Amino acid sequence: xxxxxxxRRCLMTQQMSVKTSKVAGTWAWFFQRVSAVLLIVFLGVxxxxxxxxxxxxxxxxxxxxxxxxxxxxxxDFVYIFVDYTLLALVLFHGLNGARTVLFDFDMxxxxxxxxDVGLWxxxxxTLVWGIVILWPFIKGx
Amino acid sequence: MKIGENDLRMRTxxxxxxxxxxxxxxxxxxxxxxxIGHRITGVALVxxxxxxxxxxxTASLGDGPKNFDALMKITxxxxxxxxxxxxVVVVIYHAMNGLRVVLFDAGIGIKRQKQVFWIAMGIAAxxxxxxxxxxxxxxxxxxxx
Numbered sequence: 001x002x003x004x005x006x007x008r009r010c011l012m013t014q015q016m017s018v019k020t021s022k023v024a025g026t027w028a029w030f031f032q033r034v035s036a037v038l039l040i041v042f043l044g045v046x047x048x049x050x051x052x053x054x055x056x057x058x059x060x061x062x063x064x065x066x067x068x069x070x071x072x073x074x075x076d077f078v079y080i081f082v083d084y085t086l087l088a089l090v091l092f093h094g095l096n097g098a099r100t101v102l103f104d105f106d107m108x109x110x111x112x113x114x115x116d117v118g119l120w121x122x123x124x125x126t127l128v129w130g131i132v133i134l135w136p137f138i139k140g141x
Numbered sequence: 142m143k144i145g146e147n148d149l150r151m152r153t154x155x156x157x158x159x160x161x162x163x164x165x166x167x168x169x170x171x172x173x174x175x176x177i178g179h180r181i182t183g184v185a186l187v188x189x190x191x192x193x194x195x196x197x198x199t200a201s202l203g204d205g206p207k208n209f210d211a212l213m214k215i216t217x218x219x220x221x222x223x224x225x226x227x228x229v230v231v232v233i234y235h236a237m238n239g240l241r242v243v244l245f246d247a248g249i250g251i252k253r254q255k256q257v258f259w260i261a262m263g264i265a266a267x268x269x270x271x272x273x274x275x276x277x278x279x280x281x282x283x284x285x286x
Contacts, residue, residue: 094190101183
């Protein structure tokens with residue numbers, strides 16, 4: 001066995017993660033966990049409904065999902081709710097996760113306000129974008 | 142003055158990534174690998190969600206509805222199935238390792254963190270095999286091989 005290098009136990013990562021969690025805050029940590037658990041449930045429903053229940057219709061000799069298939073699924077309020085809630089959860093979880101990564105670096109800790117404002121704008125804008133692009137399916141073309 | 146600054150920067154680099162640093166592969170333990178994997182898959186999934194929305198945009202706005210069937214045909218090609226499989230692996234790893242993190246934060250299983258990691262990875266492996274079977278049916282509907 002190769003001789004073990006002297007280990008400075010968790011020196012850097014510990015300092016870094018303590019600092020990051022202090023900057024990011026307790027609510028960010030708490031809602032990251034809540035959204036994580038909810039995401040597993042909603043993503044499970046999303047994948048099951050979109051890829052197992054809806055196996056598509058016959059198009060030119062091939063079985064593919066058509067516009068009509070998606071539209072029919074989204075005719076049900078439950079699936080509209082599932083898709084939009086999933087979008088909101090995924091955006092919160094993803095951007096809050098990115099925020100944590102950014103706060104591992106001093107250059108972003110220094111610009112905390114700008115990071116927070118920027119991510120909120122990006123998140124809300126993307127949520128609106130997602131709501132708009134699903135509308136043609138809900139309306140049915 | 143300038144030389145001293147560069148010297149310090151070099152030392153910082155070694156401290157972060159050098160042979161004695163925590164990120165040198167030989168010095169990394171299970172939890173560290175799990176953490177790095179969680180970060181990489183997390184960033185990849187944020188990128189993916191924007192790709193996903195972009196794709197839906199081309200299939201829904203403007204002439205999207207008319208081109209929908211053509212777009213579906215493109216995404217049923219082998220290349221996209223491989224990318225789908227990659228997505229399945231990334232999502233399942235991130236979900237299972239994330240569940241492990243949530244358990245630790247709730248005070249469950251910290252003392253046996255390595256075993257918990259490998260149990261989570263075992264569940265992930267089972268789910269990934271399920272994913273392969275599901276994708277197989279999409280590529281070869283009606284049984285296949």
